[in-house]
Amino acid sequence: MNLILLGAPGAGKGTQAEVICDKLQIPAISTGNIIREALKNGTELGQKAKSYMDAGSLVPDEVVIAIIKERLAQEDCKNGFILDGFPRTVPQAEALDAMGVVIHKVLDIEVPDETIQKRLSGRRVCESCGASYHVDFKPSSKGEMCDKCGGKLVIRKDDQPETVKERLKVYHESTEPLCDYYRKAGKLTVIEGQEEVAQTSALVLKALEA
Numbered sequence: 001m002n003l004i005l006l007g008a009p010g011a012g013k014g015t016q017a018e019v020i021c022d023k024l025q026i027p028a029i030s031t032g033n034i035i036r037e038a039l040k041n042g043t044e045l046g047q048k049a050k051s052y053m054d055a056g057s058l059v060p061d062e063v064v065i066a067i068i069k070e071r072l073a074q075e076d077c078k079n080g081f082i083l084d085g086f087p088r089t090v091p092q093a094e095a096l097d098a099m100g101v102v103i104h105k106v107l108d109i110e111v112p113d114e115t116i117q118k119r120l121s122g123r124r125v126c127e128s129c130g131a132s133y134h135v136d137f138k139p140s141s142k143g144e145m146c147d148k149c150g151g152k153l154v155i156r157k158d159d160q161p162e163t164v165k166e167r168l169k170v171y172h173e174s175t176e177p178l179c180d181y182y183r184k185a186g187k188l189t190v191i192e193g194q195e196e197v198a199q200t201s202a203l204v205l206k207a208l209e210a
């Protein structure tokens with residue numbers, strides 16, 4: 001199954017992507033993680049993306065489209081994949097269609113802006129593997145270290161309050177129109193993000209069975 005997860009930054013797309021990945025054994029592909037990895041490795045792509053990302057703006061369409069094209073061509077995507085954070089604009093969705101990529105379902109995880117602000121301020125990510133945590137809602141059992149790989153947990157630069165405000169604005173302007181795009185295509189399921197991660201996961205898995 002080829003899936004897209006939509007939702008504001010901090011809606012929990014990454015967390016739910018992992019849950020689906022475990023359940024269906026298909027890769028979860030996060031453009032944000034791919035870009036952060038490139039940044040860490042000092043590649044040309046990373047350098048190109050850095051200023052946009054730090055400001056809370058979107059990286060130009062042609063850059064992320066090229067990333068996704070390359071990633072989806074890899075062997076492990078043959079039996080399906082979960083896109084987390086792509087597409088984020090209508091032109092990106094159109095590019096996916098133009099590549100001939102068939103999307104079976106699009107899940108939109110809806111969470112109010114106030115909740116987002118609260119969540120992102122407590123978010124921590126693993127410097128090494130990119131796993132995501134929250135100091136209150138999803139702490140690592142190893143404290144300041146990653147449960148999965150022992151890496152150091154850090155605050156993302158774009159999780160600062162001012163940048164979060166900008167990211168939410170960008171989300172409403174550029175990404176939310178995708179709900180209509182996929183609703184018209186008959187592919188959209190809206191999921192109300194719950195307070196408990198597990199409750200949201202239950203709704204997500206139910207939506208995949210339907």
Ligand code: ADP
Nearest residue numbers: 009010031032052053057058059064085086088
């Ligand atoms: P979140 O969903 O929490 O905002 P991501 O890790 O998905 O975080 O993305 C972080 C940043 O990476 C975005 O703010 C943007 O700058 C860049 N980015 C990721 N995916 C895309 C995309 N599809 N189009 C443009 N920019 C992107």
Ligand code: ZN
Nearest residue numbers: 126129146149
């Ligand atoms: Zn880790």
